[in-house]
Amino acid sequence: KQEVTQIPAALSVPEGENLVLNCSFTDSAIYNLQWFRQDPGKGLTSLLLIQSSQREQTSGRLNASLDKSSGRSTLYIAASQPGDSATYLCAVKNDYKLSFGAGTTVTVRA
Amino acid sequence: EAGVAQSPRYKIIEKRQSVAFWCNPISGHATLYWYQQILGQGPKLLIQFQNNGVVDDSQLPKDRFSAERLKGVDSTLKIQPAKLEDSAVYLCASSLGRGATTDTQYFGPGTRLTVL
Numbered sequence: 632k633q634e635v636t637q638i639p640a641a642l643s644v645p646e647g648e649n650l651v652l653n654c655s656f657t658d659s660a661i662y663n664l665q666w667f668r669q670d671p672g673k674g675l676t677s678l679l680l681i682q683s684s685q686r687e688q689t690s691g692r693l694n695a696s697l698d699k700s701s702g703r704s705t706l707y708i709a710a711s712q713p714g715d716s717a718t719y720l721c722a723v724k725n726d727y728k729l730s731f732g733a734g735t736t737v738t739v740r741a
Numbered sequence: 742e743a744g745v746a747q748s749p750r751y752k753i754i755e756k757r758q759s760v761a762f763w764c765n766p767i768s769g770h771a772t773l774y775w776y777q778q779i780l781g782q783g784p785k786l787l788i789q790f791q792n793n794g795v796v797d798d799s800q801l802p803k804d805r806f807s808a809e810r811l812k813g814v815d816s817t818l819k820i821q822p823a824k825l826e827d828s829a830v831y832l833c834a835s836s837l838g839r840g841a842t843t844d845t846q847y848f849g850p851g852t853r854l855t856v857l
Contacts (some may be wrong), residue, residue, distance in 0.1 A: 635783070663843075674745070674832060674848035675784070682843075720783055729799065729846065731783030 633658045633725050637732035645740050650708035652735045659699050666706050667720040669734065674677050675688030675720065679706070711739045743767065745849035753855045759821035764808050766814070770834045772796075773810055774846060775818050775848030776832040784832055789839055791815065823856045832852070 634657040636703070644650060654664070663682050666677040679688045679695045687696045692709040708715055718734040754760050766773050771792050776784035787806065788798040792813040803809070805824070809814040820827055824841040830853050836845040 643774075651827060665845075669763075672853075674850045680845060703756070708822070722783070727789070727844075728786060729784075731785075733781060733783050 633661075633723060633728075633730040635721060635723055635730050635732040637719075637721055637735050638736060640733065641736045641738075643738040643740060644711055646711060646713060648711055648739075650706075650711050650715070650739075652706040652719050652721075652736060652737070654704040654706070654732055656702045656721075656723045656730070658723075658725060659702050660725060661699065661718075662724040662726075664695075664724070665698055665722045665729070666693075666704075667722060669679075669718045669720060683715075685709050711737075713739045713741045717740050745833055745835055745847055747831075747852055748851040749852060750850065751855075753754050754823055756825055756856050757822040759819065760823055760832050760854065761817050761819045762833075762854075764816045764818070764833030764849060766816070766833070767847055770835035770837055770847075771813070772836045772838035772844070773816050774834040774836075775808055775816070776834065778830045778832055778851070780829070787818070801857065820854075823854075825856050828854055828856045 636655045664722045665680045666678045681688045681697045694707045697704045718736045720734040722729045772818045773790045775787045778784040787801045789796040790810040808818045816838040832851045836844045836846045
């Protein structure tokens with residue numbers, strides 16, 4: 632059974648600082664890994680999807696890396712802004728099923 | 742393009758009562774998912790439909806939960822009777838369902854259920 636862990640559970644940084652969010656998973660036989668953002672009272676929004684054959688994906692200030700052999704992914708958010716405050720969830724796909732971590736709640740202080 | 746729609750957004754019930762949630766997926770999406778997200782945890786898949794057939798319901802508590810997807814479009818999830826531990830956000834998601842590696846799930850806003 633796939634287990635996904637996200638550390639830390641919560642993070643508070645001043646505006647402008649770079650964010651580093653970590654995700655680890657136990658079963659490396661994955662199809663892909665996704666990072667989602669969840670705002671309070673809202674659903675999940677997909678940020679980045681990394682295929683198992685890829686090492687990283689970038690979108691604007693966001694960069695996600697994947698090391699499948701060690702079961703790790705890192706999400707980097709450059710020059711954080713108060714609008715980046717949210718919960719960030721990592722999910723890995725085995726077969727057709729997504730397994731989620733519990734998320735990292737980020738607060739960016741103005 | 743319209744997103745995944747869910748209703749109601751919030752529901753408060755007493756334990757042992759019944760409740761139903763509705764989901765309308767993105768047009769053309771063959772696969773529909775229901776997830777349960779307990780506070781402080783990641784979403785857990787309850788049931789997955791491919792068109793109107795069930796692909797996976799291994800984590801659905803079948804003694805109290807039921808779901809259907811009539812005509813392969815809208816879906817309803819029912820809980821009867823509800824327990825205190827059913828308090829959670831119920832998320833619906835849909836995807837095109839074409840290929841495991843690139844199939845992206847799009848999530849609705851969720852229904853927040855409180856059982857008193």
